[in-house]
Amino acid sequence: MGVKEEPNKEILDPWGSSLIKDYERLFTLFGISPITDELISSFPATHRLLRRKVIIGHRDLERILSAIKEGREYAVMSGIKPSGEFHLGSKLTAEEMIFFQRLSPRATLYYCIADVEAYNDNRQPLHVSEEIALSNIMDMLALGMDPKRVYVYRQSDELRVLRLASLLSRDVTYSTIRAIYGDKPFGLYISALIQVGDILLPQLPEFGGPKPTVVPVGIDQDPHIRLTRDLAKRHEKDFGFILPSATYHRLIRDLTGREKMSKRNPMGMFTLTEDLKSIKYKIMSAYTGGRPTAREQREYGGDPDSCMIYELLRVHFEEDDSFLKDLYYRCKSGEIICGECKQVAVERVLRWIEEHRKKREKMRGLAEKLLKEHRI
Amino acid sequence: MGVKEEPNKEILDPWGSSLIKDYERLFTLFGISPITDELISSFPATHRLLRRKVIIGHRDLERILSAIKEGREYAVMSGIKPSGEFHLGSKLTAEEMIFFQRLSPRATLYYCIADVEAYNDNRQPLHVSEEIALSNIMDMLALGMDPKRVYVYRQSDELRVLRLASLLSRDVTYSTIRAIYGDKPFGLYISALIQVGDILLPQLPEFGGPKPTVVPVGIDQDPHIRLTRDLAKRHEKDFGFILPSATYHRLIRDLTGREKMSKRNPMGMFTLTEDLKSIKYKIMSAYTGGRPTAREQREYGGDPDSCMIYELLRVHFEEDDSFLKDLYYRCKSGEIICGECKQVAVERVLRWIEEHRKKREKMRGLAEKLLKEHRI
Numbered sequence: 001m002g003v004k005e006e007p008n009k010e011i012l013d014p015w016g017s018s019l020i021k022d023y024e025r026l027f028t029l030f031g032i033s034p035i036t037d038e039l040i041s042s043f044p045a046t047h048r049l050l051r052r053k054v055i056i057g058h059r060d061l062e063r064i065l066s067a068i069k070e071g072r073e074y075a076v077m078s079g080i081k082p083s084g085e086f087h088l089g090s091k092l093t094a095e096e097m098i099f100f101q102r103l104s105p106r107a108t109l110y111y112c113i114a115d116v117e118a119y120n121d122n123r124q125p126l127h128v129s130e131e132i133a134l135s136n137i138m139d140m141l142a143l144g145m146d147p148k149r150v151y152v153y154r155q156s157d158e159l160r161v162l163r164l165a166s167l168l169s170r171d172v173t174y175s176t177i178r179a180i181y182g183d184k185p186f187g188l189y190i191s192a193l194i195q196v197g198d199i200l201l202p203q204l205p206e207f208g209g210p211k212p213t214v215v216p217v218g219i220d221q222d223p224h225i226r227l228t229r230d231l232a233k234r235h236e237k238d239f240g241f242i243l244p245s246a247t248y249h250r251l252i253r254d255l256t257g258r259e260k261m262s263k264r265n266p267m268g269m270f271t272l273t274e275d276l277k278s279i280k281y282k283i284m285s286a287y288t289g290g291r292p293t294a295r296e297q298r299e300y301g302g303d304p305d306s307c308m309i310y311e312l313l314r315v316h317f318e319e320d321d322s323f324l325k326d327l328y329y330r331c332k333s334g335e336i337i338c339g340e341c342k343q344v345a346v347e348r349v350l351r352w353i354e355e356h357r358k359k360r361e362k363m364r365g366l367a368e369k370l371l372k373e374h375r376i
Numbered sequence: 377m378g379v380k381e382e383p384n385k386e387i388l389d390p391w392g393s394s395l396i397k398d399y400e401r402l403f404t405l406f407g408i409s410p411i412t413d414e415l416i417s418s419f420p421a422t423h424r425l426l427r428r429k430v431i432i433g434h435r436d437l438e439r440i441l442s443a444i445k446e447g448r449e450y451a452v453m454s455g456i457k458p459s460g461e462f463h464l465g466s467k468l469t470a471e472e473m474i475f476f477q478r479l480s481p482r483a484t485l486y487y488c489i490a491d492v493e494a495y496n497d498n499r500q501p502l503h504v505s506e507e508i509a510l511s512n513i514m515d516m517l518a519l520g521m522d523p524k525r526v527y528v529y530r531q532s533d534e535l536r537v538l539r540l541a542s543l544l545s546r547d548v549t550y551s552t553i554r555a556i557y558g559d560k561p562f563g564l565y566i567s568a569l570i571q572v573g574d575i576l577l578p579q580l581p582e583f584g585g586p587k588p589t590v591v592p593v594g595i596d597q598d599p600h601i602r603l604t605r606d607l608a609k610r611h612e613k614d615f616g617f618i619l620p621s622a623t624y625h626r627l628i629r630d631l632t633g634r635e636k637m638s639k640r641n642p643m644g645m646f647t648l649t650e651d652l653k654s655i656k657y658k659i660m661s662a663y664t665g666g667r668p669t670a671r672e673q674r675e676y677g678g679d680p681d682s683c684m685i686y687e688l689l690r691v692h693f694e695e696d697d698s699f700l701k702d703l704y705y706r707c708k709s710g711e712i713i714c715g716e717c718k719q720v721a722v723e724r725v726l727r728w729i730e731e732h733r734k735k736r737e738k739m740r741g742l743a744e745k746l747l748k749e750h751r752i
Contacts, residue, residue, distance in 0.1 A: 116539075120546040125614070155542075162538035163492075166531075166570060170496040170563035174550070177562060186553060186565075187546035193566070194542060238501070 011182045014192075014221050015121060017260050019251050023056060023219075030222060032057040032248065044068060047099050049249065054315055055096065057219060059229070060245040063212045068104045074212040075202035076100040077244070079112025082132040083122045085271035086139040088316060089218075089261045092249060096216035098144045108207075109150040111140065112198045113371075116155040120187035126156050130371070137367035139272055142359035151207075152370045155194055160204055164197035165190075171234045172227075180223045196228045203241050210242045219248035220260075252315060257287030257308050273357070276350055283309070283346050289331070290338035301334040309338070309345045317348045387558045390568075390597050391497060393636050395627050399432060399595075406598060408433040408624065420444060423475050425625065430691055431472065433595060435605075436621040439588045444480045450588040451578035452476040453620070455488025458508040459498045461647035462515040464692060465594075465637045468625060472592035474520045485526040487516065488574045489747075492531040496563035502532050506747070513743035515648055518736035527583075528746045531570055536580055540573035541566075547610045548603075556599045572604045579617050586618045595624035596636075628691060633663030633684050649733070652726055659685070659722050665707070666714035677710040685714070685721045693724045 012026070020026060027034060034057055040050050042065050049055050067074040078097045080090055101109040113136070115129035137152060155161055177189050203210045215225060225246045232241040254261040254268025261269045270279045289303030289310070304310040310331065318324050327344075330336040388402070396402060403410060410433055416426050418441050425431050443450040454473045456466055477485040489512070491505035513528060531537055553565050579586045591601060601622045608617040630637040630644025637645045646655045665679030665686070680686040686707065694700050703720075706712040 116542045119543050123546070126543075156539050157535070159533070159535040159538065162535065162542060163532050166492045166538060166541075166566055167495050167502075169566040170499070170561075172562040174559075174562050183550075185546075186548040186550050189562075190542055190545040190566075190569070 011180075012220050012223050013182065014223055015184070015188060016220065017262050017264060019253060019260050020219065023250070026219070027057055030226065032059060032219075032222065033061075034058075035061075035247070039065075043103070045099075045103060047095075048319055048321075049092070049096060049099070049315070051321065052314055053250075054092070054252075055216075055247050055249050057248040058246060059225060060243060061214065061247060063242070063245050064100070064214045067106070067212045071104070071106055072212070073106040073108070073208070074104070074214065075108055075110055075207075077110040077112070077199055077202055077213050077215050078217060079110075079114050079198060080133075080136050081114040081117050081121070082129040082136055083118045083124055084132065084263050085273045086136055087261070087263065087269045087271045088312075089252065089269065090136070090139070091143070091272065091316065092252065093216060093218070094140055094143050094145075096247065096249065098140070098146075100214055100216060101146055101149060102144070105149075107149065108202070109145065110198075110202050111137075111145075111150055111152045112158075112161075113152070113154040114191075114195070114198075116194055117191040119156075120185075120191045126154075129156075130154065134364075134367055134371055135273070137370055138360040138363040139356075141363035141366055141370075142356050147366055147370060150370065152373070154371075155198065158201070160206065161194060161197035161201050164200055164204070165193040167238075168196055168200075168231045168235055169193050171231060176230070177227070180227055192224060192227060195224045196231055199224070199228045199244050200232060200239070200241055203239065210240045212242055213244040215244055215246045217246060217248060218251055220251055222246070222248060253308065253311065255282055255286040255308050255312070257306070272353060272360075276353065279349065279353065280346050283312070283349060284342050286312070286342070288338045288341070294337050294339075297337045298334045302331040302336075302338065304328045304331045307331070307338075307341075309341055312345055313348065317345070317352050387556075388596050388599050389558065390599055391560070391564060392596065393638050393640060394596075395629060395636050396595065399626070402595070403433055406602065408435060408595075408598065409437075410434075411437075411623070415441075419479070421475075421479060423471075424695055424697075425468070425472065425475075425691070427697065428690055429626075430468070430628075431592075431623050431625045433624040434622060435601060436619060437590065437623060439618070439621050440476070440590045443482070443588045447480070447482055448588070449482040449484070449584070450480070450590065451484055451486055451583075453486040453488070453575055453578055453589050453591050454593060455486075455490050455574060456509075456512055457490040457493050457497070458505040458512055459494045459500055460508065460639050461649045462512055463637075463639065463645045463647045464688075465628065465645065466512070466515070467519070467648065467692065468628065469592060469594070470516055470519050470521075472623065472625065474516070474522075476590055476592060477522055477525060478520070481525075483525065484578070485521065486574075486578050487513075487521075487526055487528045488534075488537075489528070489530040490567075490571070490574075492570055493567040495532075496561075496567045502530075505532075506530065510740075510743055510747055511649070513746055514736040514739045515732075517739035517742055517746075518732050523742055523746060526746065528749070530747075531574065534577070536582065537570060537573035537577050540576055540580070541569040543614075544572055544576075544607045544611055545569050547607060552606075553603070556603055568600060568603060571600045572607055575600070575604045575620050576608060576615070576617055579615070586616045588618055589620040591620055591622045593622060593624060594627055596627060598622070598624060629684065629687065631658055631662040631684050631688070633682070648729060648736075652729065655725065655729065656722050659688070659725060660718055662688070662718070664714045664717070670713050670715075673713045674710045678707040678712075678714065680704045680707045683707070683714075683717075685717055688721055689724065693721070693728050 113133040118124040118129045251260045256268045286308040289307035291297040489509040494500040494505045605619045627636045632644045662684040665683035667673040
């Protein structure tokens with residue numbers, strides 16, 4: 001397959017581009033719990049990402065489910081590095097955040113614009129981050145984020161996050177941070193500490209004090225969760241933190257099937273604001289599970305499990321489980337070949353994108369308001 | 377003499393307690409310039425700490441002297457870790473700050489309460505730092521700080537400092553920070569980066585943009601200055617910083633004559649709010665340059681250069697050069713013995729302290745105002 005695997009299996013790299021082969025091993029190594037069917041059934045609502053095991057693991061998610069059940073408040077915390085328009089990967093995390101925000105009227109979403117990380121990791125000036133963030137928030141709103149229960153902030157503008165990061169750094173040792181992240185530039189370690197501040201922000205007195213918090217992220221972000229939980233424990237006496245919970249989605253391969261989806265390889269992904277022709281072209285060029293010839297495929301069937309078109313529909317653009325199941329077996333049996341299937345995908349994706357754009361354009365004013373609201 | 381010297385001569389430790397034997401070597405090694413008589417003569421005013429070469433070195437001080445001469449604005453930047461009442465060491469830096477503030481009506485003093493450092497280095501909660509800071513500011517005012525040209529802030533409360541520290545961390549490598557500071561807990565590296573933010577704060581657009589800045593400190597703080605100048609250079613494009621200037625005072629031995637003066641050894645120093653009997657006792661117990669017996673001293677004379685009583689008067693409590701010179705020769709010649717000299721010192725110190733306390737008590741309201749003024 002030529003899929004890249006992580007070079008050092010002991011380290012998950014939040015800034016890396018490797019895929020993961022053996023999730024079970026990772027779960028055991030780092031103490032992550034799998035998302036079981038039983039757990040899924042205790043949710044008050046369903047979501048394709050849960051049903052289809054795109055969200056595959058968690059830490060202490062029971063704490064959030066109890067809060068929902070008992071009508072207690074909780075926080076949903078995540079964010080985005082505003083280094084570009086929303087793409088398929090950002091959409092995934094966004095949908096998870098919004099799902100958790102909408103699961104209970106007692107949930108508040110904390111949406112962090114990680115502009116310090118964009119500066120440190122991508123050398124992107126803060127004012128550029130602010131422009132991109134506006135567009136990102138429009139997408140969040142179009143995807144269904146409830147604007148009445150969200151706190152949007154920029155890292156560079158949130159004193160309480162930077163203060164927390166500074167204070168919590170007291171008990172960090174270089175060997176711990178190196179064990180968690182491997183050898184990275186100092187600036188990325190600082191970004192990591194600031195993310196710890198982000199994740200614990202909802203528990204500060206100004207936001208009502210300690211509360212269950214869920215952080216929906218890709219599993220490659222688990223190092224941040226581990227560091228946060230470690231530091232939350234060490235500073236419990238000063239702050240009374242409840243250890244934050246997390247959910248983890250699988251790392252999604254990009255359209256080329258070779259790498260983790262990332263902005264670094266534009267042919268492997270598309271943004272939600274990209275030219276429609278370009279999106280169509282990328283889908284039509286995607287890696288599939290097809291046979292070398294149409295004849296062979298009719299005879300032996302295709303392999304939807306390794307097909308990026310199927311993945312695109314399964315993860316992103318097809319809500320209907322039975323349609324998806326049907327497609328799976330039609331591919332397996334050779335009834336449908338890749339060209340046809342790509343047409344189905346293009347049609348669905350472009351329809352979704354066009355709908356989404358109409359929605360997002362109406363959100364500009366509200367997005368501006370949310371972005372400026374808490375400016376100091 | 378039993379004086380401790382720095383264990384690794386390549387590293388100056390801002391958090392350490394070692395004294396320095398060979399200043400010239402240090403100057404050469406780190407590119408520090410000596411304070412020459414010529415430089416002193418170009419000051420528009422004089423100060424005992426300059427005349428007596430307590431302030432011994434500098435970086436780019438010419439830049440400040442030009443600004444004074446040409447009536448251009450400049451910043452004086454320093455601060456205090458609020459982990460205790462003002463003692464002799466804090467008084468020294470305070471007087472330097474105030475001297476530079478008063479040298480020109482275009483100078484603004486930036487006075488930083490390093491409460492994040494107190495948390496990271498001393499595990500001191502922020503609210504305790506705030507109480508102590510109030511007392512420290514009363515001392516600053518009593519020592520002559522002009523309240524109309526000062527910006528007092530707490531590190532934990534100054535978003536712009538923490539933001540700068542976060543952004544400037546981008547270009548720091550672990551090997552650089554380790555080369556500058558040696559092996560330290562991670563939290564102290566963060567404190568160091570925050571101090572970089574402190575030192576560059578006066579040059580932000582909110583404070584009128586790039587300007588000459590002088591940082592009067594003990595020479596053991598030079599690592600912070602070097603790191604700041606290095607990062608200011610690397611981020612010049614984004615911020616347009618002018619490299620900050622610095623002055624360095626010698627490390628003062630404590631009353632026992634054995635160590636750098638520090639809060640860690642209370643018999644070696646006293647605070648400005650300490651019980652007068654205790655101050656008297658410490659002075660009477662100080663290490664002197666006397667002979668084993670009064671008879672020998674009358675015959676051979678004492679050694680004022682190694683005497684902590686002489687040092688106390690020279691550095692702190694005697695403004696009159698000729699009185700000091702006279703005392704020096706009277707000691708050398710055996711005309712005065714240690715008991716008498718200590719009485720002179722006790723009398724001068726207690727008189728100074730009593731005067732100071734009267735002044736500082738009147739400053740409480742103003743100090744409260746300065747501390748709260750810029751609270752976010």
